[in-house]
Structure formats: C-alpha cells, structure tokens
Amino acid sequence: MPEPYDELLDELRELLNEIDPVPAEVVEAAKASFTWRTVDxxxxxxxxxxxxxxxxxxxxxxxxxxxxxxxxxxxxxxxxxxxxxxxxxxxxxxxxxxxxxxxxxxxxxxxxxxxxxxxxxxxxxxxxxxxxxxxxxxxxxxxxxxxxx
Missing domain, CATH: 2.60.40.10 (Immunoglobulins)
Structure with missing residues (x-):
C-alpha cells in the first residue's frame, strides 16, 4: 500500500530531474564509490x-x-x-x-x-x-x- 506522500514525492522527483538533472559523471562517481565499501x-x-x-x-x-x-x-x-x-x-x-x-x-x-x-x-x-x-x-x-x- 503506498504511503500518503509517495505520489507527491514522485512528482517532485520528476520535476527536479527535469529542472536540474544530476550530471552523468556524478552518477557514475556515486556508483563507483560503492566498490570502496568492501575494498578490503x-x-x-x-x-x-x-x-x-x-x-x-x-x-x-x-x-x-x-x-x-x-x-x-x-x-x-x-x-x-x-x-x-x-x-x-x-x-x-x-x-x-x-x-x-x-x-x-x-x-x-x-x-x-x-x-x-x-x-x-x-x-x-x-x-x-x-x-x-x-x-x-x-x-x-x-x-x-x-x-x-
């Protein structure tokens, strides 16, 4: 069952992605950082x-x-x-x-x-x-x- 604010948060997420999307290199750097969690x-x-x-x-x-x-x-x-x-x-x-x-x-x-x-x-x-x-x-x-x- 959806939470009361799920729809509002989805709309806000879409709006922000349209107005100011996250640069591709930032997304790639974020994904790459997960590798370091278990580097040892x-x-x-x-x-x-x-x-x-x-x-x-x-x-x-x-x-x-x-x-x-x-x-x-x-x-x-x-x-x-x-x-x-x-x-x-x-x-x-x-x-x-x-x-x-x-x-x-x-x-x-x-x-x-x-x-x-x-x-x-x-x-x-x-x-x-x-x-x-x-x-x-x-x-x-x-x-x-x-x-x-």
Missing amino acids: AELAELTEDSALAEAAGIRGPGGPRLLTFEAPDLTVVVEVSAIGDRRRMLGQLVPPYAAEVEVRHRDGTETVSADDLGRFTVEQVPAGPVSFACRSASRRTVVTSWVTV
Whole structure:
C-alpha cells in the first residue's frame, strides 16, 4: 500500500530531474564509490550453479538450486528454493564458523547469523540478484559475486 506522500514525492522527483538533472559523471562517481565499501573484503566467485547443469541437460529440472561461491579461505554453499516470487535460502560456510551473513538483494539487505557450524537460513528473499557478505571479528570479510535467483 503506498504511503500518503509517495505520489507527491514522485512528482517532485520528476520535476527536479527535469529542472536540474544530476550530471552523468556524478552518477557514475556515486556508483563507483560503492566498490570502496568492501575494498578490503575477499571476493568469493560463483564456481558452481546447478541451474547451469540443468540447462546443459546434466541435471533434471525442478528441485532446489545449489550455488557454490569460492574464495581462498572460504566456500559459501547456498541452496535456493523458489516459493512463488520469493526465495528461501539455506547456507553453509566451509570451513564452518559463526558469522554475520548479510544478504544483499533488490529490496535492500537482510542480516542473519551463521551458527558455530556455519549454517544459516534466510527466508523471504525477493527473486532477482543477490550477493552475500560474511563477516566475523576473527576473519576477513568475504563478499560473493552477484547471482540472479
């Protein structure tokens, strides 16, 4: 349900964009600045995606999707189940350790805790691009590449 001022704010946004648009170089600089938020984080690249195996005819259709991200010191394995236009994710950090796992998606972020065995669950993530950031006081932050679920 829209907030009472959403329509007014949309009209004001359109008017300001028409009268005094943000210069393209400012938009590009703002987007580039997001890279610096995790400049000291290790990147975990997607190394396995069961959806690719299905597309190649190696694996049958249906069932949960399995994603594997790998960094030098951490593997993040995530099982994704579709529930309508939402996704349920069961994750595992290997080697296992307790951490805060931030799930970044199109509607924002959601932070959950991985237990001492490295297990975490995220409910009700919207379909679309997602990325995970794993943080712990005793380890370097690991951020996964983005993948569409």
